[in-house]
Amino acid sequence: AQSVTQPDIHITVSEGASLELRCNYSYGATPYLFWYVQSPGQGLQLLLKYFSGDTLVQGIKGFEAEFKRSQSSFNLRKPSVHWSDAAEYFCAVGPGTYKYIFGTGTRLKVLA
């Protein structure tokens, strides 16, 4: 079955610390992978995407993610977290640019 797992429901980090959000997927074909961010009461904003090519992708707001086919993972990273990064983060996989399967999300709290 196709699925996306985000094992961490909540993560708390101090401002300036590094961040890694985990995403594992189960998908039969070559996946299209995405990370979205949702601030409270807002819609979803795309952080980055991976379709093919270089397995380390750069996104907006200083985020990056690495696709590891052997581990079926697409973890999101940021070297230094800012207070404004507090939000909920969703990993998604699709056959293309529609019919996404979303993970359950990871809520990030940033301590001043």
Added chain:
Amino acid sequence: NAGVTQTPKFQVLKTGQSMTLQCAQDMNHEYMSWYRQDPGMGLRLIHYSVGAGITDQGEVPNGYNVSRSTTEDFPLRLLSAAPSQTSVYFCASSVGTTSSYNEQFFGPGTRLTVL
């Protein structure tokens, strides 16, 4: 461009009432989708459309109808609202799989409460 717009932003219904959530996009996107977001469950696909006149079911279609008479609009209809349909609803659009580098653009959402 306004992008993807949704109306209303908030809605309260009584059990058994019907209503339509509106979604429109001005980007000439082929593909449009409806998702619902529930706490601890992420977003789940309700229905999607790959072009005007073509719709299909997603993961959780029961209790919802859609139609796509134009490229721009993709309304979601609740035929007889139930408390289990209390959720936040997001509409999304994308260019389509013919383009390699694109993604879904999401609307701001509609928060629906069914009493």
